[in-house]
Amino acid sequence: MATDNLTAVLYGIEDLRLEQRPIPEIADDEVLLAMDSVGICGSDVHYLANGRIGDFVLTKPMVIGHEAAGVVAKLGKKVTSLKVGDRVAIEPGVPCRYCDHCKQGQYNLCAEIVFCATPPYDGNLTRYYKHAADFCFKLPDHVSMEEAALLEPLSVGVHACRRAGVGLGSKVLILGAGPIGLVTLLAAQAMGASEILITDLVQQRLDVAKELGATYTLLLQKDQTAEETVKVVHQTMSSAPDKAIDCCGAESSARLAIFATRSGGVVVVVGMGAPEVKLPLINALAREIDIRGVFRYCNDYSAALALVASGKVNVKRLVTHHFDITQTADAFETSRRGLGGAIKVMIHVQPRDTNNPIKF
Numbered sequence: 199m200a201t202d203n204l205t206a207v208l209y210g211i212e213d214l215r216l217e218q219r220p221i222p223e224i225a226d227d228e229v230l231l232a233m234d235s236v237g238i239c240g241s242d243v244h245y246l247a248n249g250r251i252g253d254f255v256l257t258k259p260m261v262i263g264h265e266a267a268g269v270v271a272k273l274g275k276k277v278t279s280l281k282v283g284d285r286v287a288i289e290p291g292v293p294c295r296y297c298d299h300c301k302q303g304q305y306n307l308c309a310e311i312v313f314c315a316t317p318p319y320d321g322n323l324t325r326y327y328k329h330a331a332d333f334c335f336k337l338p339d340h341v342s343m344e345e346a347a348l349l350e351p352l353s354v355g356v357h358a359c360r361r362a363g364v365g366l367g368s369k370v371l372i373l374g375a376g377p378i379g380l381v382t383l384l385a386a387q388a389m390g391a392s393e394i395l396i397t398d399l400v401q402q403r404l405d406v407a408k409e410l411g412a413t414y415t416l417l418l419q420k421d422q423t424a425e426e427t428v429k430v431v432h433q434t435m436s437s438a439p440d441k442a443i444d445c446c447g448a449e450s451s452a453r454l455a456i457f458a459t460r461s462g463g464v465v466v467v468v469g470m471g472a473p474e475v476k477l478p479l480i481n482a483l484a485r486e487i488d489i490r491g492v493f494r495y496c497n498d499y500s501a502a503l504a505l506v507a508s509g510k511v512n513v514k515r516l517v518t519h520h521f522d523i524t525q526t527a528d529a530f531e532t533s534r535r536g537l538g539g540a541i542k543v544m545i546h547v548q549p550r551d552t553n554n555p556i557k558f
């Protein structure tokens with residue numbers, strides 16, 4: 199076992215450093231993981247640029263990274279579900295398991311949840327990381343470590359579609375074709391949507407959405423009114439969508455989601471923008487539109503893994519760039535500037551494919 203534990207630590211705004219940290223000691227119900235692949239998420243970039251997201255404020259150095267997969271290197275005394283050498287996807291939020299939310303099955307709402315790379319908790323862009331064994335998902339041989347890391351954003355898409363009630367024959371409007379919009383598109387397809395229209399302000403993102411199977415794409419212009427856009431959406435789809443899922447966080451987008459949705463439909467808001475936004479609430483209530491929030495995911499990891507393992511969903515196209523952990527600064531620069539059409543930037547803690555029994 200390597201003794202070096204190179205780790206990417208965010209010290210403050212624009213201050214991301216690589217440093218050596220001790221290899222963690224594990225508790226009886228934890229495993230030590232030799233990390234393999236870690237994707238960069240918009241929130242990682244946001245902490246680097248702003249030092250905070252809403253009420254989560256970076257007040258001490260924090261290890262970055264939470265879209266990750268690793269290999270079990272050591273077992274806690276009580277762990278029977280895994281063995282050394284198992285390749286696992288890591289669900290990054292471990293809840294308290296005792297509060298009402300946890301007991302009632304909404305553990306994503308647990309106030310005590312320890313979530314990787316959300317202050318004050320450390321993430322897992324590091325060579326060795328410890329995690330609760332029951333929040334590690336063992337991978338079949340044909341699922342790669344990169345795909346496993348992508349189960350994190352895919353779980354957000356699965357959760358969003360479940361919250362929306364996407365099912366056979368759903369007509370879905372997705373706003374925003376960033377990584378989250380794209381995984382929501384993949385999940386909606388797998389869950390039986392018959393028509394999906396996805397919007398963005400950037401044509402290149404829509405091209406990827408089309409490649410991934412979107413029925414329609416719509417390039418929005420910044421100066422377009424909601425009325426004009428709703429008209430185009432309704433003319434393009436066979437009828438008004440019954441589900442709209444906002445995946446960009448712009449006020450104009452949440453407003454559009456409400457106006458475009460058919461009466462009796464559902465609007466799900468995944469995008470996190472300004473803390474307060476102006477919405478056409480009376481329009482929504484008079485047409486009985488349910489507006490639902492999404493906070494990460496809850497009991498969605500195994501479904502996300504099943505979608506990838508069965509081949510129903512192909513997440514590989516999302517990864518546009520690869521870097522070694524020693525190139526973390528370049529990886530973040532590529533992600534935040536969207537260089538070279540970057541969608542998902544993957545950081546490899548071990549050389550790519552080291553832990554994939556089948557080469558990809």
Ligand code: NAD
Pocket residue numbers: 239240354373374375376377378379397398399400403418445446447448450451467468469470471492493494495
């Ligand atoms: P991203 O910034 O990479 O992608 C957003 C996309 O939306 C971009 O392609 C952008 O061009 C497009 N866009 C911007 N304004 C738009 C508009 N008015 N209409 C249509 N498209 C527009 O972000 P991402 O990583 O894909 O994440 C999307 C959002 O989801 C972010 O706000 C993020 O904070 C949020 N998020 C929420 C959760 C949750 O648990 N609720 C989890 C993950 C991400």
Ligand code: ZN
Pocket residue numbers: 293294295296297298299300301305308309310311
């Ligand atoms: Zn709890």
